[in-house]
Amino acid sequence: MTKKITINPITRLEGHGKIDIFVDDKGNVEDAYWQVVELRGFERFCLGRPAEEMPRITPNICGVCPTPHNMAATKALDDLYSVSPTPTAKLVRQLQYNSFMLEDHFIHFFFLSAPDFVVGPLADPALRNIVGVIQKAGIDVGKKVIDIRKRCREIMALIGSKPAHPEGGVPGGVTRGITEEERVWIKKTADDAVTMTQFALDLFKDVVLKNKEYVDLILNDAYKLQTYYMGLVDESGNVSFYDGNIRIIDPAGKEYAYFHPRDYIEHIGEWVEPWTYVRLTHLRKVGWSGLIEGEGTSLYRVGPLARLNVAKNMATPLAQKEYQQMYSVLGNKPSHHTLAFHWARLIEALQAAETMQQIANDPLLTGTNIRNMDLKLKKVGIGCLEAARGTLIHHYETDSQGLLTKVNLIVATQHNAAPICMSVKKAAQGFVKGTDVEEGFLNMVEMAFRAYDPCLACATHSLDKPMPLELNIRGLDGNIIRTVRRE
Amino acid sequence: MTDKKKVAILWLGSCGGCDETIVDINELILGVVNSVDLVLWPVALDFKYHHIEKMADGEIALGIINGHVRNSDHAEMAKLMRQKSQVILAFGACACFGGTPGLANLRSKEDIFRWVYQEAPTVINPKGVCPQTTTRVDGKELTLPEMFESVHSLDQVIDVDYYLPGCPPPPYLVLKAITAFLENTLPAKGSSLASHKALCDTCPRNASKPNKVAITEIKRIHEVEADPTKCFLSQGIICMGPATRSGCGESCININIPCRGCFGHIELVADSGAKFLSGLASMIDADDEAGLEKISDQVRDTIGYLYRFSLPISIMNQKKLQSDEVKSDD
Numbered sequence: 001m002t003k004k005i006t007i008n009p010i011t012r013l014e015g016h017g018k019i020d021i022f023v024d025d026k027g028n029v030e031d032a033y034w035q036v037v038e039l040r041g042f043e044r045f046c047l048g049r050p051a052e053e054m055p056r057i058t059p060n061i062c063g064v065c066p067t068p069h070n071m072a073a074t075k076a077l078d079d080l081y082s083v084s085p086t087p088t089a090k091l092v093r094q095l096q097y098n099s100f101m102l103e104d105h106f107i108h109f110f111f112l113s114a115p116d117f118v119v120g121p122l123a124d125p126a127l128r129n130i131v132g133v134i135q136k137a138g139i140d141v142g143k144k145v146i147d148i149r150k151r152c153r154e155i156m157a158l159i160g161s162k163p164a165h166p167e168g169g170v171p172g173g174v175t176r177g178i179t180e181e182e183r184v185w186i187k188k189t190a191d192d193a194v195t196m197t198q199f200a201l202d203l204f205k206d207v208v209l210k211n212k213e214y215v216d217l218i219l220n221d222a223y224k225l226q227t228y229y230m231g232l233v234d235e236s237g238n239v240s241f242y243d244g245n246i247r248i249i250d251p252a253g254k255e256y257a258y259f260h261p262r263d264y265i266e267h268i269g270e271w272v273e274p275w276t277y278v279r280l281t282h283l284r285k286v287g288w289s290g291l292i293e294g295e296g297t298s299l300y301r302v303g304p305l306a307r308l309n310v311a312k313n314m315a316t317p318l319a320q321k322e323y324q325q326m327y328s329v330l331g332n333k334p335s336h337h338t339l340a341f342h343w344a345r346l347i348e349a350l351q352a353a354e355t356m357q358q359i360a361n362d363p364l365l366t367g368t369n370i371r372n373m374d375l376k377l378k379k380v381g382i383g384c385l386e387a388a389r390g391t392l393i394h395h396y397e398t399d400s401q402g403l404l405t406k407v408n409l410i411v412a413t414q415h416n417a418a419p420i421c422m423s424v425k426k427a428a429q430g431f432v433k434g435t436d437v438e439e440g441f442l443n444m445v446e447m448a449f450r451a452y453d454p455c456l457a458c459a460t461h462s463l464d465k466p467m468p469l470e471l472n473i474r475g476l477d478g479n480i481i482r483t484v485r486r487e
Numbered sequence: 488m489t490d491k492k493k494v495a496i497l498w499l500g501s502c503g504g505c506d507e508t509i510v511d512i513n514e515l516i517l518g519v520v521n522s523v524d525l526v527l528w529p530v531a532l533d534f535k536y537h538h539i540e541k542m543a544d545g546e547i548a549l550g551i552i553n554g555h556v557r558n559s560d561h562a563e564m565a566k567l568m569r570q571k572s573q574v575i576l577a578f579g580a581c582a583c584f585g586g587t588p589g590l591a592n593l594r595s596k597e598d599i600f601r602w603v604y605q606e607a608p609t610v611i612n613p614k615g616v617c618p619q620t621t622t623r624v625d626g627k628e629l630t631l632p633e634m635f636e637s638v639h640s641l642d643q644v645i646d647v648d649y650y651l652p653g654c655p656p657p658p659y660l661v662l663k664a665i666t667a668f669l670e671n672t673l674p675a676k677g678s679s680l681a682s683h684k685a686l687c688d689t690c691p692r693n694a695s696k697p698n699k700v701a702i703t704e705i706k707r708i709h710e711v712e713a714d715p716t717k718c719f720l721s722q723g724i725i726c727m728g729p730a731t732r733s734g735c736g737e738s739c740i741n742i743n744i745p746c747r748g749c750f751g752h753i754e755l756v757a758d759s760g761a762k763f764l765s766g767l768a769s770m771i772d773a774d775d776e777a778g779l780e781k782i783s784d785q786v787r788d789t790i791g792y793l794y795r796f797s798l799p800i801s802i803m804n805q806k807k808l809q810s811d812e813v814k815s816d817d
Contacts, residue, residue, distance in 0.1 A: 002627070022627050031625070037632055038500065038558055039618070041599035043607065045591040049791045052709040056747060057795075060587040063504020063655065077709070143514065150513045161738040164504040164511070164655050168742045170709050175743040269611040272604045274619040275629040279603070279610065288611060371712055395608075402707075403787060408607050 002030060019445070021428050032425035034449060036278035036417065043407045051080055051381070051402045055169030058394065061411070063164045067100035068387035070160060072394040074169030075243070079262075080381025080396055081171040083374055088367035089173035094242050095186065095359045096159040096166075097385070098352040101241055102193055103152035104388040105304075105349035109200060110145045113342045116447055117208050121217065137203060148196050151189040158182060172372035180366050190356035194318070197350045201322060204346055209329065218330075218339045222430020223448065225423055226251040226293045226336050228283060228300035230415065231307035232261075232386050238315040239307050239351060241386045247310040248283070251294060253334045256283075261384030264393050268410065271418075280418045281410065291422050299422075302390025302415040303452060304344035309334035314347065316354035322347045338423050341451040377402055387412050389452065416452050423448040492548035492669070495527035495539065497568055499561040500588060500638070501554030505579040508655040512662055519665055523549075536564065539571055547572040549668050553655075555581040555588060555799070556639040560632035569645040574673070576664065576680075580654040580749045582641040583679075585799025587654070589638040592798050593790065596636050640800050650679045654749035654796060657736050681734035683754045686746055689733040692718045701772035705785035708745065719745040720770060725792050730756065730763035747795045758802045760793030 005021040021032045042061055049057065054073040059066030071093065078085060085093065110133060119132035134142035153163040159176060160166030168175045178186070208214045217223070230248045234240040237247075248257040248267070257267055269284035282288050286298035293299070300306075314320040326343050327333055359365055383394040390412030397406035413420075427448035498506060506528075510516060526547060527539055539547075550572030556562050569575055580586045591599065604610065604617050622629045641647055651664050664680045667673045674680075687693060696718035706723045713719060719726035719740075726745035732753050739746055752759035767786075773779040786792065794801050 004627070020627075020629055031627065033624075033629055035629065035631065037560065039599070039603065039634060040500065040557065040588045041591045041594065041603060042588070044594050044599045044602045045588075047594075048788060050707060050787050052707055053788070053791065056744070057587060060502055060504070060654070063502035063507050066502075066504065081709070146514050153511065157738070159742065161742045161744065162655070162657075164507045167739045167744045175713075176715075176741075265608050268609050270607070270609045272610065272612040272616045272618075274616050274622040275624060275631065277618050277631065277634075279607075281609070284609075284611070373712065375709065401787065402709075406608075408609060410609065 019424055019449075021424075021445075029425065029428040032421065032428050033275060034417070034421045034424050035276045036413070037276075039277040043409055046407045047404050049404050051077060051396055051398050051404055052170065054394070054396065054404075056167050058409075059165045059167075061409075065104065065387050065389065066165050067097060067156060067160065067163075068385060068392050069394075070166040070169050071097055071242070072383040072385050072387075072392045074171070074383065075385060076381040076383030076394040076396050077169070077171035078381070079383060080378065080398065080402070081375040082378050083172035083372050083376070085173050086367075086369045086372050088177065088364050089370045089372070091359050091362055091365045092159055092174045092176075092178055092370065093169075095178070095356060095365065096156055097242055098355045098359070099152040099155040101388055102197070102349050102352040102356065103149050103156070105345045105352070106145065106152075106197070106200070107149055108388075109204075109342065109346055109349070112450055113345075114203075116443070116450070117214060117342070118203065121443055121447060136207075141199075144196060148189075148193055152193070155186055155189065170371065171375055173370045175370075177368060177370045178365050183360060183366050187357070187360035190353060190360045193353035194350070194357060197346065197353045198318070201346050201350065204343065208343075215329070218337050218343075220430065222427050222444075223338045223423070223451075224336050225301070225338055225419055225426065227297055227419055228256060229306040229309040229334055230300045230302050230391055231310045232384070232391065233311050234315060236315075237312035239311040239313075239319075239348065240315065241348075241352070243385060246384070246391065248300060249310050249334060251297070251334070251336070253309075253332070261393060262382045264382070264384070264395075264410070268393075270410070270414065276417070278417045279414055281415045282418065291418055291425075293422060299418050300415065301419050302412055303341060303388075304348050305335060305338075305341040306390065307386060308344045308347065314351050316351045316358075318354055319347050319351035322350060338448065338451045389413065390415050420449050420452055423452070491522065491524040493526045493542075493546060494523040494549045494551065495547050495568065495572065496525070496551045497527060497553075497564060498529060499552060499554035499565060499582070499641075500557040501579075501581060504655040505553035505581075508658055509661060511658040513658075515662065519662075522669060536567070539567060542571050544570055545573050548574065550575045551578050552576070552641055553578040553582050555585050556635070556641065556644045557588070558632040558634045562635075562644055565641060565645050574648045574668070575641075575645065576649045576651055576668075577641045577647045578651050579656055580652060580751065580796040582647075583650045583652050584751050584797035585638050585640045586796055589640075589797065589799040590791065590795070592637050596634060638799050643799070648676050649673065650681075650751075652679060652681055652732060652750045653735055656681075657734070657738070659736070660734060679732065679751075679754075681732055681750060684733045685753045686728040686731045686733045686735070686737070686750070690718075690728055690737055690740055692716065692740065695721065697721055700770040702767075702770045702782065703772050705782060707787065713743055713745075715743045725767075725786065727759070727763055727792070727795075729766050730759045747792070749796050751797055759797055760790075760801055760803075763793055764789075 003023045018035050022030045024030045055070045058069040058073045061069050114133045118136050156163040160168045228248055228250055232240045232244040233247045234244045246259055246261055250256045267284055268281055270279035270281050271288045282298040289296055289298040314323045330340055379398050381396045393410040395408040396404055398404055427445050431444040550568040577583045600617055605612055618631055620631050620633050700720050702723050704723050713722055724745050727748035728746045731746055731748045732750040735750055756762045771779055771782050773782055
C-alpha cells in the first residue's frame with residue numbers, strides 16, 4: 001500500500017511550504033510534491049496604483065529578498081518613462097545591489113548550507129547548525145560574519161532606507177547620493193568583504209573538496225537534474241546581476257535562446273496545477289512537458305549555478321579564478337549538480353564584493369547628478385535583473401497618467417518550483433530504500449531544496465538547541481503507520 | 488529542563504521582513520536567544536506545530552506573531568498560539584493592521600485568481616485549472632489551505648495584548664519590546680510598543696513646516712526633485728507624517744522619500760486614512776469649489792496613499808469583514 005510522508009511545515013524556508021512523499025509497498029519512492037501553500041495577489045491589488053509607488057510596494061513581496069524587487073521595479077520605471085539613470089545614480093544602485101547580493105549569499109552559506117558540509121550531512125542534528133559551524137570555524141569567524149552582514153546592510157540602508165524594505169528608487173535615478181565621507185567606510189567594507197569571501201571559499205574547499213565523501217555527494221545522481229538554465233549575461237557574456245540580456249542554454253550546454261528581457265513572454269510560459277498556489281514556469285516554445293528532466297523537458301533552472309552555467313566567465317578577476325576551478329572539479333559545463341549551487345553562490349559573492357570595491361574606487365560614485373528628469377511615459381515598462389535566487393521580471397502597463405492597468409511578475413521561485421519538486425523526489429528516491437528510514441534521510445531531502453533557496457537570510461538555525469523534526473508516515477486512509485523522529 | 492520563559496515566534500501571511508529585523512539586532516541576538524527558551528521559529532528552527540499543540544494552555548510566556556491572516560492555516564495557527572500563550576504580541580504592520588497585502592481587500596478572491604491563474608500574459612492554462620484545497624493526482628491526495636475572501640489583521644481573529652508596528656519594526660524597538668517583556672515592564676494591555684507622538688512631531692524637517700501649509704498643486708514623487716530639507720507637504724508631496732505614529736527613525740524621510748504610514752495610526756485615532764484626509768482638506772489652498780476639486784483630483788490613488796498598510800482595519804472595510812469566514816469560525 002502506498003504510504004504518504006508529509007513534512008509540514010517545511011522549516012528554515014522563506015515562506016510557507018510543505019512536502020508530500022509517496023512510498024510504494026516495496027519501500028520505493030513513487031512520487032514527491034513540493035507545494036507552495038499561499039497566494040497574496042500583488043499583481044492584482046497593485047492595479048490603479050501610481051507606477052512610481054511600485055519600488056516601495058513590491059519589496060513587501062519578500063522581506064528577505066526585498067532589494068531585487070525594489071530594483072526591478074525601479075528599472076521597470078526607467079523603461080516605462082524611457083529614461084536612463086545618470087552615471088552616478090547607476091553606480092549608487094549597483095553599490096546597493098551588490099551589497100545585497102553579498103549579504104544574502106553570505107548568510108545563506110554560513111547559516112544554512114555550511115552546517116551540512118562543515119558539520120556534515122549525517123552529523124548529530126544537535127550540532128548541524130550555525131553553532132556547529134562556529135565551533136569548527138572559530139568564534140572569531142562567527143563574529144566576522146555577523147559584522148560583514150551588518151555593514152552591508154548599513155550600506156543598503158544608506159541608499160534604500162530600511163534594508164528589510166528598501167523605499168528609494170525613482171525613474172532615472174536615486175533619491176539620495178553618496179558623500180565622500182561615506183565612500184571611505186564603504187571602501188573599507190568592500191575590502192573586508194573580499195577578504196571574508198575568500199576565507200569562505202577556502203573554508204568550503206578545505207572541508208568539502210578535500211573530503212572524498214562530500215565530493216561524491218555533490219556528484220551523486222540523487223542530486224543531479226538535467227534541465228535548461230537561464231540567467232542574465234553582460235555584453236561580454238559574463239555573469240551579470242544588475243542588467244544585460246537573458247541567455248538560455250539547453251541541458252547539453254548549447255545556446256537555446258538569447259534575448260532582451262522585454263521579450264520574455266515569447267520564451268516563458270507559466271503552467272497551473274491544482275495542488276500548488278505557485279505557477280510553474282517552463283519554456284513556452286518547447287511546451288509544458290510535465291515534471292521530467294533530460295531530453296524533452298521544458299524545465300529550466302535559475303540562480304547561482306544557472307548563472308554560471310549560462311555565462312562565458314565571471315565579471316571580476318578573483319571570481320574568475322574560482323569559476324575555472326569549480327568547473328575543473330565538476331567536469332563539463334553545464335553542471336547539473338544541484339549541490340553545486342552552494343559553490344556557485346560563494347563565487348558570486350566574491351564577484352559582488354569585488355564589484356563593490358570597483359564602485360567604491362570610482363570617483364563618479366560621489367557625484368551630485370543623481371536624477372535624470374527627462375521622463376517620457378510610454379505606458380509599458382519591463383524591469384529585469386538577477387535576484388540572489390534567480391531571474392526576476394517586473395512588467396507594468398499604465399494609462400496616460402502612469403496609473404497601473406496591468407502587472408505581471410515572475411520571481412525566481414516560480415522558475416525553480418518544478419525543478420525543486422523533482423529534486424526533492426530524486427533525493428528521496430536516492431536515499432530512501434525500504435521502510436527503515438534513517439534520520440540522515442530527512443536531512444538529505446531537505447538539502448535538495450535548501451540548495452535553491454538563498455532567501456533564508458534570516459534563518460539562523462538553532463543557536464543552542466537541537467533541531468527536532470518529525471515525520472508521520474500515513475496510509476492513504478490518513479492513519480499514522482510509523483513516526484520517524486530526530487531529536 | 489529550563490526555567491527560562493518560553494517564547495514562540497510565528498509567521499502567518501508574511502514576507503519574512505519581520506523575521507529579518509529580529510536578526511538585524513545582530514550580535515545582541517545571541518544574548519536574547521540565551522535569555523529565553525525559543526520553542527518555535529519556523530524560519531530559523533525546525534520545531535513543528537505539533538510541539539506547540541502538545542504544550543499546556545498558557546505555557547508559552549510570549550507569542551510573537553507577524554503577518555496577516557489570509558487562509559485557513561493562518562487562522563488555525565493564530566488560534567493555537569492564543570491558546571498556548573499568556574501574552575500575544577502582534578509584530579509588524581501586517582499583524583497590526585493587515586499591511587500592504589491588505590490592499591487585496593479591494594479585489595475579490597475570484598478576481599485575483601482569474602488574473603493569476605488564467606489571464607496573466609505568461610499563463611498557459613488550457614483547462615482553466617485553479618488551485619484546490621484537495622486534489623487527487625494518480626490516486627494520491629494533495630491538500631492546500633483555503634484562501635479567505637479577505638485579508639485580516641491579527642486582532643480580527645484572536646485577542647491581541649500588544650502591538651509593535653512598522654514594516655518591519657526597526658531593530659531598536661524590537662530590542663526595547665523584548666527587554667520590557669524580560670523585565671516585566673510591559674505597559675497596559677492593548678498598548679502599542681512605540682512612540683505616542685506623530686511622525687510630524689519627530690521629523691527632522693518639522694522646523695521647515697509652515698504654520699499653515701497651503702497646497703496649490705499635488706506633485707508625485709517621480710515628477711519633482713524634492714528639497715531634502717523641507718516638509719514634503721509644504722512642497723505639495725503627499726506624506727502621511729501627520730497621521731502616522733512615530734518610531735521608525737524617519738528612515739524614509741532620511742533618503743528623501745515621504746512617509747507612507749507603516750507605523751499606523753496615532754494614539755486615540757481609529758482610522759489614520761480618515762484622519763489624514765481631514766488634515767489634507769484643510770491644507771488645500773483654493774478660492775472656490777472648482778479649485779478645490781481640481782487640486783484634490785491630483786491625489787491619484789487616495790486609498791493607496793491613505794491605507795497603504797491599514798485597509799483591513801479601516802472603517803471602509805468593516806462591512807465586508809462582518810460577513811467574512813473568519814468570524815463565523817469562532
